[in-house]
Amino acid sequence: AQLDTLDIIVLAVLLIGTAAYFTKGTYWGIVKDPYASSYAAANGNKPGKTRNIIEKMEESGKNVVVFYGSQTGTAEDYASRLAKEGKARFGLETMVADLEDYDYENLDNFPEDKIAMFVLATYGEGEPTDNAVDFYEFINGDDVSFANGGDPPLGNLKFVAFGLGNNTYEHYNSMVRNVSKALEKLGATRIGAAGEGDDGAGTMEEDFLAWKDPMWTELAEKMGLEEREAVYEPVFGITEREGLTKDSPEVYLGEPNKMHLEGTSKGPYNAHNPYIAPIAESKELFTVKDRNCLHMEIDISGSNLTYTTGDHIAVWPTNAGKEVDRFLNVLGLISKRDSVISVKALDATAKVPFPTPTTYDAIARYHMEICAPVSRQFIATLAPFAPTEEAKAEMGKLGSDKDYFHEKMTNKYVNIAQALESVCSSAKWSDIPFSAFIEGLNKVQPRYYSISSSSHVQKDKISITAVVESMEIPGRADALKGVTTNYLLALKQKQHGDPHPDPHGLTYEITGPRNKYDGVHVPVHVRHSNFKLPSDPAKPIIMVGPGTGVAPFRGFVQERAARAKAGENVGKTILFFGCRKSTEDYLYADEWKQYQEDLGDNFQLITAFSREGAQKVYVQHRLQEHAKEVDELLKQKAYFYVCGDAANMAREVNTVLAKIMSEQRGIPESKAEEIVKGMRSANQYQEDVW
Ligand code: FAD
Missing domain, CATH: 3.40.50.80 (Nucleotide-binding domain of ferredoxin-NADP reductase (FNR) module)
Structure with a gap:
């Protein structure tokens, strides 16, 4: 039997709708910034405002735009790092732009003295990330046409490009390769090599660092830029809100958006708006003591969430109390953990990645990936703010010496707070502007799980099968604990009667902000996939x-x-x-x-x-x-x-x-x-x- 016509249509639609579903975890994730629409209004690209990038740059006085095509936030992070470096080292007026926020018909009006940078992740089968699909289709279109109809249309456009890919896939870094080729074909000039980062070899960060230095040198030469003593300029302003306490109703304690804060949460639930779902049942699947695998049944009845067999569910984690404490402690913020702050973007093109007013505790617990591996560039950025001269020198060395950094940091799998502690634990790192962390750490990413139940059998209950991440690290006392899976393990322990679960000494704010997750709830949303059974069950x-x-x-x-x-x-x-x-x-x-x-x-x-x-x-x-x-x-x-x-x-x-x-x-x-x-x-x- 052939695929029947309906199958082909269904598959084609799924393929178009969810392009690039087969990929590795690192590039996998939320469709876009969960706060982009809810908070954009206060912080930059206001809905209903211009989709004209040239106008946007003009009105905000920018001469460099760093576009990103990102799925899990890594490309977005690199884009903002490039923007910051351009500003700090060369005084460039930079902005970061989500590819999806602009139109490209007028790219032929891009001024000759400005620069466009592209940081582009590729999906497993060579597809663009969700937010880059329109741009990619536009510039690769057979009849791509621009406002002026010049020949070549993009003769004025100067660009640089970096790609994020994985060499274990056939179409390695095809996004950056194809975009670069398409732009050049249209007459644009690339400055520097098109960089290629390889997650498959685990060298993404180093590939990025190795690419950007010669790129800046060439850019400086071509554009006549003068390098200055790098100065750190915060992107976000932090204001302490004296009149507010953590009990004030308008203060966000981890609630993802306004509706959640006001207790009026409603659907549609998606990557911008998680559903706080009850966990109906949970159990251990392994029979050994030292490893855990969880089976959980998540109740979605009444939520309007739906799934079909083969879809994924996204789980929004909470950081472990131990790591939140460590982070706040090393920064000297323990006594201020519940102080209320407002965070404002100082630059019209930047976005605050979480809702405010909020507290330091809530930011560290619910909004920032404080447990993730630390980047060498971030260490270099923080060096000037070290508490002692000795620590400053050590941070400088770590930031500039790749092998040394590898030995001291990468090999030990440390997170940012552990890194700072290991450099200097006798004094607090309180001189680091808090903005640096908002800029330098990723916002919390939901983790995806392949749904292990059938929607045909239990349409209102989604089950997951998750192995709890725990990794022994040679030369380190404590094991590396996965953020989400250990949080889920704690939820399971709570469900089985432990009022204060602490798997492996990790405690969690298990009842969530304002006890809103009490009764064993977890924030989730569903992402539809094209991993599907044949529509005809008779097929083998x-x-x-x-x-x-x-x-x-x-x-x-x-x-x-x-x-x-x-x-x-x-x-x-x-x-x-x-x-x-x-x-x-x-x-x-x-x-x-x-x-x-x-x-x-x-x-x-x-x-x-x-x-x-x-x-x-x-x-x-x-x-x-x-x-x-x-x-x-x-x-x-x-x-x-x-x-x-x-x-x-x-x-x-x-x-x-x-x-x-x-x-x-x-x-x-x-x-x-x-x-x-x-x-x-x-x-x-x-x-x-x-
Ligand atoms: P994390 O904290 O995210 O850590 C994960 C890994 O990152 C660690 O093991 C370590 O290698 C590295 N890491 C973390 N911190 C550091 C550090 N400081 N330094 C160096 N390295 C570090 N998993 C399942 O168990 N079941 C499923 O059905 C399933 N389905 C999936 C489906 C999809 C589409 C995808 C993309 C993933 C799926 N996963 C599944 C994996 C799952 O999403 C999570 O990645 C996994 O559970 C680990 O999450 P975590 O938050 O516990 O660990």
Whole structure:
């Protein structure tokens, strides 16, 4: 059977609607700044205001615009770092712009003495980020036309470009490559090389730093810029609000927006407006003491949130009390943690990333990624504000010596507060303007989880299967604890009767701002994906999902079992699952038995327990062992799904599949690889990887 027409239409729509869904966690995330629309009005690009970038630059006196195409905030962060550096080192009047906020028909009017910078992330399959889609389509359009119709149209435009990509994907950094090519084709001049950062090799930050220095040198030369002694200029002004306390009703204590503050939260719930959902049930899935994997049922009834099997749910975390305390303490802000402050953008083009008035405590707890890895450039920025001369010198060294930084910081997985503590713990770092943290740390990002339930079976309850992140770091006393998963673990402990849960000594403000999350609630929203079952359940499916990669497949199998039970014709359903030991981390071991009863011989669960035999066995090996059957089913147009680890497993499965086809069909491997590629573009081969 071929894909039927409806399938093709549905898949095409999904593909267009949610371009670029298959990607690695780092580039994955919220559609855009959750506060962009709610707070933009107070801070810059007012809704209804100009979408004309040239006019915007003119009226705000800017000569450099740094556009970003960002999904999780990294490209946005790099864009704002470039803007700041241009201002600090060369006195440039810089602004940062979300690509989605402007139109590009008049780019041919871009003044010759100004610069456009592009910081562009690429998605797994080579697509633009959500906020860059329109721009990308415009400049690559066959009949792209500009206001003046000059030839070449962009003869005046000078630009620089940096891309964020991942070399484990085929279309590595295709965004920056294609945009650069398109702009040059239209007559624009690029200054410096188009930089390429590689998350696959884990060198993104260093690639960025290595690219930007020669770029600035060339830019300074071409534009006749004079370098000055770098001066830090805060982007945000902080005002203490004497008349307000943390109990004043207008003070945000972590509420994401005004409706939440006023207790009138309502849908639509999305990346701008999370739903505070009750957790209906939670349980531990592992049977070992030292590792945790959570199964949680999140109740979305009455919220207007909907999902379909294969979608993702986003969970908004709260930072652990221990880390909030550490952060406030090292800055000398512990006694002021509940002081109320207002934050205002000092520059008309900047946006405050959270609602104010608020408190230092709420900012650190709910709005900033204070636990994330620390960047070398940020350390360099903070050096002048160190509390002692010795600390200043050490910060300078860390900021400028890549290997030294690696040894002292990167290897130890420290966050910003741990980094500052390790440089100087005898004095507080209270000279650092708080604005530097708002500028230099990412705003809190929701984490995504593949929904592990079927919407056909339980439309009002979304389940997740989340392994709790905990990593031993050599040379460090405490393990590195994942922000969101340990918060979820605490919520589970609370649900099971512990009034003050503190997994691994991490405490949480578990009842949320103003106790609004009491009764075990968690802020969420749903993101629709194109990782979908065939619309016809009679079609065979093959699923490969080791570890938590099994999450969406629990949903898939749950759905097919329910359909079979209801008498529908359900096709062959094969699941390859792998874990360490059948007695430790075999997820949903009991449930599969029930599904087996419902689906009968049509369900086949093939397991790989890597630590049970003399040799490690993984799902890829099992796939190979079942080569004949797999190939037969693929010939019958079975859908093939892979979920879980992007870096190794998913790539290997792809390779093994091509090998299987080549062997079984007696065709060259290159031909088999072409077939696999074809399956991917026809959505017969789908990935949900991170
Ligand atoms: P984080 O705090 O975000 O830490 C994650 C990792 O970042 C750490 O392990 C470490 O490697 C690194 N890191 C953090 N802090 C530092 C530091 N200071 N220095 C150096 N490195 C650091 N997970 C599941 O368990 N189940 C799922 O079904 C699932 N589905 C997903 C679906 C999608 C589409 C995506 C993108 C991801 C999915 N994930 C899933 C992963 C999930 O979103 C989270 O990334 C994961 O749970 C970890 O989140 P965390 O906040 O606990 O850890």
